[in-house]
Amino acid sequence: MGGAKPDFRTISDFRKDNIDVLKKLFHEFNRRLAGAVEWGFSSIDGSKFQANNSKNNNFTKNKLDDRIKWLDGHTDEYLRILKEMDEEKDLDEDVELTRGLVEQKLKEAQERLERYRGYQKIMEETGASQLSLTDADARLMKNKNGFAVSYNPQTAVDSETHLIRNFEMTNQVTDHGLIGPTMDQIRKDSPNQVLEAVADKGYEDTNDMAECLDNGIIPHVITDDGKDGYEIEIPYEEAEADITSTKPNELKKALHSGQIPEAYKDVISDIKVENVRRKVSNDTSEEIKSPYGTPEAMKERAMQGYFVRDPERNLVYCPAGEILRQKCIKKGGQIRYANKNACRHCPNRNKCYHGKNEWKEVDFSKDKLEKPCIDWLKSEGRVPDSCGVDKKGKSHYEMVKIVRFFLKPDIAKTSKRMCLSEHPFGTIKRSLGFTYFLLNGIKKVTGEFALFCLGYNIERAKKLLGFDKMMELMTAT
Template sequence: MNIIKGEDRDQITLFPDTIDNYISDDNPVRVIDAYIDSLDLKKLGFVNIEPNKVGAPMYPAKTMLKIYVYGYMNKIRSSRKLENETIRNVEMMWLTKKLTPDHKTISRFRQNNPSALKNVFKNFNRLISKLGLFGKELLAVDGSRFKAVNSKENNYNQKKIADRIQRLDQKINTYMESLDKNDEEESNVDKKFSAEEINQIIEGLNEQKKQYEDMAAKLEETEETQISTVDPDARRMSRKYGNTDVGYNIQTAVDSKYKMLAEFDVTNSITDYGHLSTTAEKAKELLEVESIKTTADKGYDSATDIAECLMNGIEPHVTMDEDITICIEAETDEREKITTQSNGRIVYIKDRNIAICPMGKILYPSSFNKKKKEARFLNKKACNRCDSKCCKGKHKFFSKRMKQKDWSKSYNDQDLKIKQVTVKRDLSILKKRKAIVEHPFGTIKRAFDSGYCLTKGLNNVVGEFSLTFLAYNLKRAINILGSKQLVEVITTL
């Protein structure tokens, strides 16, 4: 049977006369090259981009950015692997003009420019917005957990710290008792260690205890519930099937037209609760629209968040058990139109430090529960005069979780205009949610191999995932428009 044979390795071969001949006209690297060449890196906030006046010459900042964007589009995120690609990958050679920076230089560029990388992501979104790749009608918001560079063993809460201190105390007591015993037969420890060695062991255990006590004091001072020792910003949070891991909760707003990522936010919140309005508002601002619809799952069901959306031109559609009625701050006062509703919710207005009940009455800051870390808002006089009995108790109160340092009895209810609105469930929109927002997370975690962080610290993770989401949007834009058309548009704008 005949087989296909390769060429003799010793055979002389005439390669194309230029490296450009290896890169086809529709190769995606031409889009990367054209787009990054069109950027003003100084305006975007990149640092250390001016040529060195003394010392060794520096690598061009645009070349460093091209290396990263190409790498993230091709599942290559490690600086060491990127260094290897600049040596052996023909596309990378073309892109970098055969420059081969070492992995430390590559890594330092990402580390020094997290905010600038986020600006590049926004810049590209403005570009594709002009090309009509954003529908600007419906956004789907969701969050997903990404593993941090921090193990569960190196994450502590007060309970875990107390347990570690208790164990150390037991060990210290055991060694202290062994020093007081003169009979070697009664002390197994003395057979292994001398008195001097035992003192050294006790000293080491006391140092460990001091570290745990410092952690406990820091948690008390910051009012945080947990602390991570490798990546201080990472938090332990639940994942699927009852598992937990230390990582970040990354929020995204995805446009419904082509599943393009309009905006993202890296957080260390252990739940999605309270992130709908902030994420949607940032996306709305970037898309430059007056109003937009947004949808999210039940984890975002917060009356305060829904009210914040309504007050900022966002129509929220959150998975809820029923329609809800709330009172929000408005431009014109419509209190006379307020009616009794059985599905009413209380809304907290952060800027004013007050809460508004479903009947439009203001609940004022009353007390703070240190144990539960909750602020309580109520208005007994208003409840006594109210015809609506919306709770089993005599007075309605509202509890808001917050840190004690953020708690204050000061408030502002001046010139407050209120209106009542009913947020209805729209199943036609809610059914679209999964198909819009869950697809990008799956692609990023599997096809882009970006289900975990390589960098430490919230700011650095923002820079890292700016590259990830830029690569995702860039790849989708190429698939939709084609490389040639995208290059033509970039060079003409």
């Protein structure tokens, strides 16, 4: 380009006008390089990139509960002061807290309270775990420096060339279940080839691993100390399969019929078909409802020494009168509720919890509405009473056929993961200076990250092939 450099407005307009095709441009660059390089296996990893949204403009349900409680207290205090002012006959003119100032603060508190309750209603109606005001798709995530509102882009880095073969933009807080989505485009580019991917412990998800194997992708996920691999369970499906084929549909047929494909013989062992007893729901359409009706009644019941779940709002009232919000859903389907901040400042902690953590965690199944707080009741010399509020008789057990096998990752490949996945993120963040996003929304951020990855791949291709060879490949028709 003869040293010509576009100014910031030219770059901004280009990005704005072409945001939908920037990821396609990134893949087109890789496609043109493919004839001159040999691809290896892929290393999957993610990194937090700060979004264009401050922490003050991000709300979780627990954060809103705390702020609403705090504002309720301030509102009551301002009303009390105004009442005292009304009853006082001789007001001191030198008093700093004038009636006008109190009324102004009361109005501000009531406006904020109304706004926060509106946010709370939106989150409960939509089921959202977080609400970001500037960038609605961004989420509060933990990184090495604490917490920041971010995105969690995933990259698949090639083992032979160290080029980024694909990326997937996500706002998922953890990496669980993201091997398959990150490898999806590479799968499409190599339809009948068995692919391999390595990932760290954060990607441990047996359902994701099973889907990868069904799709012709071998997932090598690092195991915990003392473990050699993962026991995976999939539904049995009777079929005739070609175990010598590398086509994804034939690989899937073989696995689900209890056969090991030849392409998987080095990583899969101990495959067997079993009959197991499974719990099956009779009626999933009927929604369970609390017998206590109103939130006030649920809270009153909870303060008798029980954890009471409100299934409509998906929260739990604790014996101290605090609200516990959903923290996660466990593998067995149980919902875990907690409120770290409330537990840390709770004057009744010793009556409720004596564990190692600083807060109480309570697990509820979807059919459960109430649990006694045993320590709380014991401290008051009471025993839990049975109120029969749980949903019963809505399920039964059946015998189902499954395929169970052992997946052992390749240690030689997993040992190379850090050398492959870490430095591309380091180059993008440190050398290229892309540590945060300027745009809002996952669609626009995907295009922005495509430019980050394309910039990295151009620099890497220059070192790998040389500038002249790279330009020759780019200009070839």
